[in-house]
Amino acid sequence: MVNIASTEKIARRREDILQAAITVFADKGYHSASIADMAAILQIGHGTIYRYYKNKKALFDAVINSILQNLATVVQDEPPTTDSLLEYKGQIVRISDRLIAIFQTDRRIARIALYETIDGNNDAADRVTASFSLFARFIQEYMRNGVEKGFLRKNMDQEIAARIVTSMIFETVKAATVEESSELLIARWRDEIIQIMIGGLGA
Amino acid sequence: MVNIASTEKIARRREDILQAAITVFADKGYHSASIADMAAILQIGHGTIYRYYKNKKALFDAVINSILQNLATVVQDEPPTTDSLLEYKGQIVRISDRLIAIFQTDRRIARIALYETIDGNNDAADRVTASFSLFARFIQEYMRNGVEKGFLRKNMDQEIAARIVTSMIFETVKAATVEESSELLIARWRDEIIQIMIGGLGA
Amino acid sequence: MVNIASTEKIARRREDILQAAITVFADKGYHSASIADMAAILQIGHGTIYRYYKNKKALFDAVINSILQNLATVVQDEPPTTDSLLEYKGQIVRISDRLIAIFQTDRRIARIALYETIDGNNDAADRVTASFSLFARFIQEYMRNGVEKGFLRKNMDQEIAARIVTSMIFETVKAATVEESSELLIARWRDEIIQIMIGGLGA
Amino acid sequence: MVNIASTEKIARRREDILQAAITVFADKGYHSASIADMAAILQIGHGTIYRYYKNKKALFDAVINSILQNLATVVQDEPPTTDSLLEYKGQIVRISDRLIAIFQTDRRIARIALYETIDGNNDAADRVTASFSLFARFIQEYMRNGVEKGFLRKNMDQEIAARIVTSMIFETVKAATVEESSELLIARWRDEIIQIMIGGLGA
DNA sequence: GATGAATGAGCCTTCATTCAT
DNA sequence: GATGAATGAAGGCTCATTCAT
Numbered sequence: 084m085v086n087i088a089s090t091e092k093i094a095r096r097r098e099d100i101l102q103a104a105i106t107v108f109a110d111k112g113y114h115s116a117s118i119a120d121m122a123a124i125l126q127i128g129h130g131t132i133y134r135y136y137k138n139k140k141a142l143f144d145a146v147i148n149s150i151l152q153n154l155a156t157v158v159q160d161e162p163p164t165t166d167s168l169l170e171y172k173g174q175i176v177r178i179s180d181r182l183i184a185i186f187q188t189d190r191r192i193a194r195i196a197l198y199e200t201i202d203g204n205n206d207a208a209d210r211v212t213a214s215f216s217l218f219a220r221f222i223q224e225y226m227r228n229g230v231e232k233g234f235l236r237k238n239m240d241q242e243i244a245a246r247i248v249t250s251m252i253f254e255t256v257k258a259a260t261v262e263e264s265s266e267l268l269i270a271r272w273r274d275e276i277i278q279i280m281i282g283g284l285g286a
Numbered sequence: 287m288v289n290i291a292s293t294e295k296i297a298r299r300r301e302d303i304l305q306a307a308i309t310v311f312a313d314k315g316y317h318s319a320s321i322a323d324m325a326a327i328l329q330i331g332h333g334t335i336y337r338y339y340k341n342k343k344a345l346f347d348a349v350i351n352s353i354l355q356n357l358a359t360v361v362q363d364e365p366p367t368t369d370s371l372l373e374y375k376g377q378i379v380r381i382s383d384r385l386i387a388i389f390q391t392d393r394r395i396a397r398i399a400l401y402e403t404i405d406g407n408n409d410a411a412d413r414v415t416a417s418f419s420l421f422a423r424f425i426q427e428y429m430r431n432g433v434e435k436g437f438l439r440k441n442m443d444q445e446i447a448a449r450i451v452t453s454m455i456f457e458t459v460k461a462a463t464v465e466e467s468s469e470l471l472i473a474r475w476r477d478e479i480i481q482i483m484i485g486g487l488g489a
Numbered sequence: 490m491v492n493i494a495s496t497e498k499i500a501r502r503r504e505d506i507l508q509a510a511i512t513v514f515a516d517k518g519y520h521s522a523s524i525a526d527m528a529a530i531l532q533i534g535h536g537t538i539y540r541y542y543k544n545k546k547a548l549f550d551a552v553i554n555s556i557l558q559n560l561a562t563v564v565q566d567e568p569p570t571t572d573s574l575l576e577y578k579g580q581i582v583r584i585s586d587r588l589i590a591i592f593q594t595d596r597r598i599a600r601i602a603l604y605e606t607i608d609g610n611n612d613a614a615d616r617v618t619a620s621f622s623l624f625a626r627f628i629q630e631y632m633r634n635g636v637e638k639g640f641l642r643k644n645m646d647q648e649i650a651a652r653i654v655t656s657m658i659f660e661t662v663k664a665a666t667v668e669e670s671s672e673l674l675i676a677r678w679r680d681e682i683i684q685i686m687i688g689g690l691g692a
Numbered sequence: 693m694v695n696i697a698s699t700e701k702i703a704r705r706r707e708d709i710l711q712a713a714i715t716v717f718a719d720k721g722y723h724s725a726s727i728a729d730m731a732a733i734l735q736i737g738h739g740t741i742y743r744y745y746k747n748k749k750a751l752f753d754a755v756i757n758s759i760l761q762n763l764a765t766v767v768q769d770e771p772p773t774t775d776s777l778l779e780y781k782g783q784i785v786r787i788s789d790r791l792i793a794i795f796q797t798d799r800r801i802a803r804i805a806l807y808e809t810i811d812g813n814n815d816a817a818d819r820v821t822a823s824f825s826l827f828a829r830f831i832q833e834y835m836r837n838g839v840e841k842g843f844l845r846k847n848m849d850q851e852i853a854a855r856i857v858t859s860m861i862f863e864t865v866k867a868a869t870v871e872e873s874s875e876l877l878i879a880r881w882r883d884e885i886i887q888i889m890i891g892g893l894g895a
Numbered sequence: 896g897a898t899g900a901a902t903g904a905g906c907c908t909t910c911a912t913t914c915a916t
Numbered sequence: 917g918a919t920g921a922a923t924g925a926a927g928g929c930t931c932a933t934t935c936a937t
Contacts, residue, residue: 739922901934916920
């Protein structure tokens with residue numbers, strides 16, 4: 084029981100540090116964020132942070148992973164089994180809405196997921212791109228399903244169309260995550276995406 | 287007259303420094319780039335750089351501005367006066383192609399424009415966003431024109447549709463700027479964008 | 490009785506820690522050795538070590554003392570009562586051999602005794618010097634005995650000659666403790682020392 | 693001329709830093725010595741030291757090299773061409789005296805050359821051993837010469853005898869470098885070494 | 896008695912910026 | 917005008933030591 088309590092405490096502290104890190108990374112960006120900043124938020128010694136994360140980079144990786152896991156749930160709950168364009172549309176809306184919800188609930192996550200990169204040769208940026216890819220992969224599955232079932236057009240370049248749709252979704256999310264975004268604005272984005280997906284721009 | 291020559295020389299040096307800065311910022315990212323790196327490329331004393339730019343941040347701002355000016359020419363040459371969906375389509379293709387050309391001619395610019403951010407509170411990122419808006423504004427003009435002339439659908443939310451199209455274009459540009467991108471791949475992107483713009487995804 | 494058992498247990502743990510310390514100090518040197526390393530070897534909490542030794546320095550001192558005690562036995566078994574140059578020679582050989590044996594049995598001890606120093610102002614180094622003096626003192630007794638009995642030359646500066654002989658012995662020991670030393674090499678050293686002691690270098 | 697002056701100034705500063713480093717390393721030992729200590733002695737910013745030496749390790753290496761160069765001159769001035777035991781003896785005395793002179797002139801050098809090591813696996817320690825080897829190599833040449841010319845005994849194991857003599861010399865040097873050593877004491881050491889080298893300990 | 900979580904002093908190192916030459 | 921030597925703020929990281937459990 085002592086162990087359980089202790090394990091729990093350790094997990095809590097790891098989580099606290101993670102949260103402080105998210106805050107500081109979101110606020111200042113990777114390079115300008117300092118370990119001391121995070122320690123200050125938690126009012127703990129900065130050495131303590133190193134008991135939980137090997138170094139600054141590892142902590143940032145943990146932040147990225149945490150965010151990606153968070154985002155991944157959004158698509159994982161949406162199986163590629165819709166049977167009509169209407170259902171498909173609903174699915175895209177749900178995904179957008181849940182992404183927006185996550186980012187609005189925690190602006191810090193939006194800051195990091197949508198804008199943060201480290202350096203020329205880092206893999207955190209690649210991992211963020213990977214998150215984008217994750218979404219694109221799922222979206223592509225939806226398309227394959229739609230083409231198969233006949234409610235999406237056959238001549239579609241599924242891989243690329245998936246990435247285009249993903250970019251539309253993320254653009255919506257970005258718009259929704261901006262300071263002054265309103266429910267109304269978000270609705271306009273959502274509607275327009277749907278319109279374009281269904282019938283394009285043509286008259 | 288001496289002054290003219292001198293002024294010219296000053297301008298040339300400013301430009302040299304700017305180019306060196308673009309190279310280094312693209313290669314290492316803002317934080318890892320050092321003033322000394324740039325001076326080394328130019329084989330000048332690094333103190334000299336401070337005679338031409340107030341500080342590192344100002345130099346980066348200049349880099350961003352230079353790139354944005356470069357990009358701006360792309361849309362400025364395209365008047366919102368097309369008369370059919372086909373012409374409109376051609377315009378979008380031209381814009382994409384010219385953006386891609388710029389980025390392929392100078393990979394450094396792509397690196398900085400598409401991926402570089404500095405900190406939480408920088409305005410360079412905002413400026414890039416602003417440039418994105420510039421594109422969106424032009425695209426929106428094309429749309430207003432298209433709706434007016436009747437070849438684009440009337441119920442379109444022009445502002446948002448413009449931003450969505452812009453994001454599709456930039457996504458194409460990103461794909462085209464990746465190391466392994468081929469002419470064929472770029473063509474696939476271009477085609478799919480056009481397809482979606484014209485008729486959406488539906489069967 | 491409980492106390493006796495307990496006392497014994499305490500002594501055993503003190504000894505375990507000492508041995509772990511010898512291992513780590515020998516391996517990494519004083520500064521790079523960490524208390525945590527030692528605790529890890531023993532699979533005990535590193536806080537525990539502080540219940541047995543005041544601090545890192547005290548632990549190192551204990552290590553040094555332990556080694557010195559070990560070395561001291563070598564000379565203490567050799568009384569200054571030999572009656573001929575031949576017997577004297579045998580004594581020197583025995584001392585060398587026993588020192589070599591100790592260091593070869595436990596390379597860690599050699600590492601620490603022959604090479605380790607801490608800082609400018611440490612007394613551990615002084616203590617090693619003191620141990621060297623201990624040997625010199627014994628050797629000097631052998632010499633006093635030899636001069637008295639007439640088999641060593643009378644004009645000898647006994648104190649200094651003793652230290653010189655001690656240094657020759659330790660040099661042999663060092664040579665013997667090197668990684669690639671062989672029985673043959675050790676024999677060569679032993680023989681040459683004897684030759685020099687007996688008749689010098691002259692033809 | 694400007695360059696000459698500047699080069700000279702740079703050399704002087706490099707040397708100043710080296711001297712400060714020798715002082716601090718001698719006083720505190722490698723690990724406890726801090727770059728800030730050295731900068732404080734010179735009353736310069738500690739960043740300045742990094743303009744002249746890559747890092748702490750490189751600075752220490754420079755110190756070691758400087759000392760070794762210093763010591764090397766001692767043997768390099770003594771060619772292996774003596775023609776009698778007497779001349780040979782004189783040579784050994786000169787070497788000892790010059791070593792002692794160096795160490796007495798600069799106690800710091802003695803501290804570092806005779807006692808300093810870094811860690812388990814460093815090469816600075818090896819380099820000091822190398823200095824010892826350097827001396828041994830020269831001494832061995834003297835011996836080869838002596839045996840060839842017939843004034844040293846033929847059955848000598850030259851390599852080992854050389855190292856033994858080297859150790860005797862260094863032991864003398866150590867004794868002479870101790871705080872309380874007097875001219876008289878040094879003379880006693882020198883005389884006894886000579887005695888042992890010439891005729892050993894036997895009566 | 897044992898533990899190991901927490902702490903923070905302490906140190907190396909980088910590099911933007913200044914300014915005397 | 918150009919230079920580059922000097923500076924020191926700033927920050928990552930380690931680990932001996934303490935002490936509540």
